[in-house]
Amino acid sequence: MSAMATDDASGPQGKGSLRHKQVFINGIPGVFFHDRRAVVGGILLLVMIFAAVMGPQLIPYDPRQPDLQDRFATPSWSHWMGTDRNGRDLLARVIAGASTSFKVAVGAALLALVIGAPLGAVTSYIGGIVDDITQRFMDALIAFPARLMAIVLIVLLGPSVVSLWFAIAFTSIPQYARIIRSSVLDQKEREYVEAAHAIGEGRLAILFLYIVPNVLPPMVVQVTLDFASAVTVEASLSFLGLGLVPPTISWGGLLNDAQQWLETAPWLAIFPGAALALTVLGFVLMGDAIRDHLDPRTRRRGARRLAG
Amino acid sequence: MIRYILLRTVQIIPTVLLVTIVVFVLVMVIPGDPVLSMLGYYGDDATTAVPKEIYDRMFRELRLDRPLPIQYLFWLGDALQGDFGKSVVFRVPVIDVVLSRVPATIYLGTFAVVIAIAIAVPFGVWAAMRNNTWVDHLASGFVLFGISVPGFWFGMIAILAFSIYLDWLPAIGYVAPQDDFPEFMKHLILPAGVLGLDVAATILRFQRTDFLEQLHQDYVRMARAKGLPRRIVIWKHVLKNSLMATVTVVGLNTARLLGGSTIIETLFSYPGLSRLLIEAIYARDFPIIQAVVLLMVMLVVVINFCVDLVYAYLNPRIRYATA
Numbered sequence: 001m002s003a004m005a006t007d008d009a010s011g012p013q014g015k016g017s018l019r020h021k022q023v024f025i026n027g028i029p030g031v032f033f034h035d036r037r038a039v040v041g042g043i044l045l046l047v048m049i050f051a052a053v054m055g056p057q058l059i060p061y062d063p064r065q066p067d068l069q070d071r072f073a074t075p076s077w078s079h080w081m082g083t084d085r086n087g088r089d090l091l092a093r094v095i096a097g098a099s100t101s102f103k104v105a106v107g108a109a110l111l112a113l114v115i116g117a118p119l120g121a122v123t124s125y126i127g128g129i130v131d132d133i134t135q136r137f138m139d140a141l142i143a144f145p146a147r148l149m150a151i152v153l154i155v156l157l158g159p160s161v162v163s164l165w166f167a168i169a170f171t172s173i174p175q176y177a178r179i180i181r182s183s184v185l186d187q188k189e190r191e192y193v194e195a196a197h198a199i200g201e202g203r204l205a206i207l208f209l210y211i212v213p214n215v216l217p218p219m220v221v222q223v224t225l226d227f228a229s230a231v232t233v234e235a236s237l238s239f240l241g242l243g244l245v246p247p248t249i250s251w252g253g254l255l256n257d258a259q260q261w262l263e264t265a266p267w268l269a270i271f272p273g274a275a276l277a278l279t280v281l282g283f284v285l286m287g288d289a290i291r292d293h294l295d296p297r298t299r300r301r302g303a304r305r306l307a308g
Numbered sequence: 309m310i311r312y313i314l315l316r317t318v319q320i321i322p323t324v325l326l327v328t329i330v331v332f333v334l335v336m337v338i339p340g341d342p343v344l345s346m347l348g349y350y351g352d353d354a355t356t357a358v359p360k361e362i363y364d365r366m367f368r369e370l371r372l373d374r375p376l377p378i379q380y381l382f383w384l385g386d387a388l389q390g391d392f393g394k395s396v397v398f399r400v401p402v403i404d405v406v407l408s409r410v411p412a413t414i415y416l417g418t419f420a421v422v423i424a425i426a427i428a429v430p431f432g433v434w435a436a437m438r439n440n441t442w443v444d445h446l447a448s449g450f451v452l453f454g455i456s457v458p459g460f461w462f463g464m465i466a467i468l469a470f471s472i473y474l475d476w477l478p479a480i481g482y483v484a485p486q487d488d489f490p491e492f493m494k495h496l497i498l499p500a501g502v503l504g505l506d507v508a509a510t511i512l513r514f515q516r517t518d519f520l521e522q523l524h525q526d527y528v529r530m531a532r533a534k535g536l537p538r539r540i541v542i543w544k545h546v547l548k549n550s551l552m553a554t555v556t557v558v559g560l561n562t563a564r565l566l567g568g569s570t571i572i573e574t575l576f577s578y579p580g581l582s583r584l585l586i587e588a589i590y591a592r593d594f595p596i597i598q599a600v601v602l603l604m605v606m607l608v609v610v611i612n613f614c615v616d617l618v619y620a621y622l623n624p625r626i627r628y629a630t631a
Binding site: 139140143145146148153155156232235236239240255262263269270273277278280281285 | 322323326327330334337452455456457458459460461464465467468472563564566567568570571574575585586589590597601604605608609612
């Protein structure tokens with residue numbers, strides 16, 4: 001995937017523009033013109049982000065304000081998503097949950113990126129025993145089921161947004177390290193690196209100014225998909241009562257509450273879950289679209305006739 | 309081949325050890341006083357309520373007076389013999405508690421995987437063969453759905469539909485197969501179905517891509533050029549190769565399966581291993597937490613290892629390309 005940036009001399013991503021990171025970033029926005037999925041995903045995400053940011057101002061209800069006269073109200077014009085057992089407006093709560101989920105997901109994914117990527121890049125560039133040890137360690141980390149690790153770490157660190165960041169990022173870090181490692185190993189032997197070395201560029205400079213821009217595209221894909229899984233993991237943890245706890249509002253927590261009232265008030269489960277699913281869907285669509293957009297093989301696939 | 313097996317076994321030992329160390333350290337660091345939990349005291353006044361001698365005795369018994377690495381070695385030694393101490397909550401050896409819950413989770417996992425394969429493989433093949441038609445798009449949609457929709461929400465919707473509105477299936481509980489088989493199946497379908505669909509989406513995604521790629525391969529063209537009828541080419545050659553890769557994917561997704569089962573088991577009140585873990589976490593039952601986490605992670609490591617071996621057996625190129 002990263003090979004495309006240097007091998008394919010045609011178009012704006014030719015060999016001449018190595019130091020110009022903007023060129024590679026330009027490649028990615030092109031996905032919106034080529035792939036409907038990116039557009040759909042983008043729209044979904046924009047809606048969610050808009051709701052999370054502007055929602056509290058637009059909705060007349062306070063998510064924590066109980067209204068004991070109006071408990072378990074079915075969805076209606078006054079309460080678009082109904083109310084819960086304390087009469088709190090569900091739409092307001094779902095919106096509050098949105099901002100929580102985004103905070104957690106973005107923080108976790110970025111944390112994993114910020115720790116995993118440099119770690120992978122530097123150790124694989126140095127190579128030798130440093131690389132070997134790091135690899136062993138990463139392999140051990142990957143063996144741990146993500147959710148399980150997140151659960152254990154949360155118990156350790158106590159439920160809070162920051163500890164969720166670490167708990168979720170913990171198992172994502174090896175992925176970033178791996179992706180960057182394969183890209184770096186791939187690029188390390190290339191001529192332009194040799195050339196840069198020959199003109200006296202320091203090794204660290206070579207790493208960050210030449211190699212890293214070429215590994216950015218797969219990173220973008222991974223980060224997007226990581227957002228998706230971070231949202232899901234956070235919701236799962238909160239659902240189990242191990243993540244964010246009241247008074248913090250989160251989609252997982254809403255679903256946890258909804259469990260008991262499934263028979264009498266199904267809307268309490270349907271709406272938060274739908275919001276969750278749509279958000280994750282948005283991230284996944286974008287991630288898939290970008291990945292396919294950047295992969296030269298799938299670009300050419302089109303309408304090849306199958307054998308036979 | 310033997311060489312490869314030996315090589316991989318040696319490579320995996322440091323990983324395994326690292327895993328045990330991480331598990332040990334992680335659980336040791338969980339807040340809460342293990343001595344007090346073990347003695348059955350909870351609450352803030354606990355420290356004053358316990359006589360010093362009893363506290364000290366338990367402290368020594370739990371080997372907390374020794375340095376951490378020594379504790380680790382003792383723990384590891386015991387663990388290898390199957391002794392994980394006594395459960396704080398249940399007051400019986402941890403190993404008994406754990407083993408009593410294992411069958412339930414195994415049934416759940418196995419059944420879920422069976423469902424997943426039964427759905428995903430034919431669907432994937434069909435979608436690959438009817439590339440870019442409505443079938444293919446349906447498959448893509450299914451995959452997206454499976455990946456985006458969180459298992460517990462889907463489970464709740466399923467409960468709403470099948471247990472509450474239609475009243476076809478029970479929503480919670482478990483019945484051992486030897487006691488009442490039809491009831492066992494009825495209790496198993498919903499949780500296994502939900503879990504299975506989730507895994508099915510992952511398998512489908514891979515199966516479809518892989519099968520499609522296989523179809524483009526030269527050997528398929530060659531077989532057709534030889535004059536083999538399309539049916540034989542598909543069934544005898546392509547499918548075999550593709551299935552091998554699928555099995556690998558299934559094996560590698562065990563970790564995901566375990567993670568998913570935590571949610572499902574909690575949602576459906578299904579008394580399996582994963583739910584035991586959650587309960588143990590709430591109760592601060594350290595010995596059980598340690599044992600279950602270790603067991604789960606080891607399971608993943610072992611399965612991945614076996615998958616590696618199977619893959620190397622089937623694909624000679626891997627054997628000789630040892631890094």
